[in-house]
Amino acid sequence: MIVLIPAYEPGDALLDLLRDLAATAPGTPVVLVDDGSGPAYDAVFAEAASIGATVLGHVRNRGKGAALRTGLDHAAQAFPGDAVVTADADGQHTARDIVRVGQATVAAEAGGEPAMVLGCREVDRPGNPLRSRIGNRAARAAFRASAGWSLSDTQTGLRGIPAVMLPWLRAQRGDRFEYEQNILLRCRRDGWRTLEVPIETVYLAGNASSHFRPIIDTLRVGMPLVLFAASSLASFALDAVLLLVFHAVTGALVPAIIAARVVSASVNFAVNRRVVFRGEARGPLLRQAGRYAALAAVLLATNVAWMSGLTALGLGLVPAKIATEAALFALGYLIQRRVVFSRTPAPAPLESAVNAPLMNGEGAATRMEIVTTRPRRNP
Template identity: 50%
Template sequence: MIILIPSFEPDARLVQLVSSLREAAPQLQVVIVDDGSGPEYADLFTTAQLAGADVIGYDDNRGKGHALKFGFNYSRKNHPGEAVVCADSDGQHTVADILRVAAQLHASEGAMVLGGRAFAGEVPARSRFGNAVSRAAFKFATGVAVRDTQTGLRGYPANMLDWLLNVKGERFEYELNLLLGSRSAGIRIEEIEIETVYLQHNASSHFRPIVDSIRVFAPLLRYISSSLASFVIDAVGLLLLFALTDSLLVSVIGARLVSASVNFLINRHLVFQSGTHEHVARDALRYVILALALVASSYVWLAVLVDWGVPLVVAKVFSDVTLYIISFQVQRRFVFKPGAVAKAAESYAPPSRLPSRRSTALSNVPSASGITWWLR
């Protein structure tokens, strides 16, 4: 099993983490990705290498997402068949929690394992607020409850690495993209509680509150905005057609045809990213079946509510909010669900070079099966 640590301008806590991991579980292989920290940090990375880690990286800072992909690609090529646990280098993840996530990953039978913080005790206000907003938005957009959407302590089975390399994102948004794409890829998520650690109010974090928050929330906004855009088109179309035809049935069908076409294109290419040409007909057929079912449901809801004296606009909002959750779940699990993990990762070649200080992989590191003695 690989412990992958992306690192940008670290301090002595990185070396301490490597030493503690090697002491607690010497059968694990620690891989550090230097995310372009610069020459002034070369001595610290050399010390980490002497402590037992493989140190790889590149010259220019490219972001956490890129560093993780670089490490995944290295692990896939140099340690085939090994699962990967990712941890941060700033002291927020204890050795005990890293090993607990590794143990859960070993026992999870192919799930993505998250180490979720409880955010108890003294937690910086921006961290507590940011995670609360992210957690609520994620649940609203996907219907999935995750305690800590921003955790950097995660475990991935070996057969997930190809998929990980194909998920979009180069910086902090990458890890949220993984969660957003996991269900459509048929990946199960397991979460265990870990200790909440913030040293010096998280002063060592390289997270930029405004720029990186926009990056992180962009995927969620895509999820939500797709439905909102379709709702606006559908609502406006419904009102216009009803004013012209005075027929509720014609208005519902006409407005839904236009909004459904727009929604299909947005969801396929931007939200669920199922945009391969070979599956257009399959996805379109599934979506048409769903759209017809939604049209029928929408008409029944509107007919009943309008008959009860509810204004058309109010009835429209009520019925569509109810149908939104159903529609999203069906699209994610059935309409745009890919048949298999993409194979494009085979050609993944980051535009970066391995620094000359890279160490040679240890040849006597046991495979993941050798970890069982401390997992019991």
């Protein structure tokens, strides 16, 4: 296995971790990516190189996601066929846990069931920093709503990645903290397994060294849901206006509901395909349109039944519309993400990416300086 550590303005905790790794797992290659920390941190990275790490450096700060992709690109080329374990530079991961996650990753792949192994902390423990507890709770809720499955620690940077998964991982979007969340949001959709390994919960100095921003980065995690909500709200407004107009003209409720839904659904499909699910919506247009039409028909039938029932009970047209759309919102999101706009590509073979040039998220060649050490191999 290879240990990959992205680092931005690291402290002594990084050097302590590297020394512990050298003692706990001697001969394990360590790739360290300096994400534009600047000259003030040259001594730290020089010391890291003297301990035995291979240090790659971004000229400017580009974000954790970009640093991880740089390291993954290097690992795929320098150590083809080896699993990679990513860890954080702030001292929150112990050498023992890094080795445990790596062993679980190698064992799963050797057993024919490769999986991304996630080192998960007990993030809600009362003694943990309040900032971390609040951020993790919000992130878990946003993740569960967006991904459709639960994970006990969505913010963990300790992850074991089997070699066969590397090409897929390197193709995911995001340059900052959202990169790791995008991986989690899409991995099961694209057919990859995940496993959890309990790890020690470590916070140094109240987690002051963490660069995670609870509000901003949680919003990044839940952005697909936010966009879908905005699209649904706009579609609802259009549908409601058309319903009132068509009902006033015709005096017939069911035909008015159907006509309004056909128009608003067509607009909603175009917006969702081009904006909300743009990272997933790469399948054939006609196939996706057919799936969406089938979903729209089911939701329309449900809508008609609910609207007819509620209005028959004496509820006004507008309140009945609001209640119906609110009830169908979550169902519509999950089905569109998992069925209408889903794609399950076959994982690309590792060999296809081994000799690829190091690239950043926009496809331009990565600018980097390599501080030399000879990569260490496992004996």
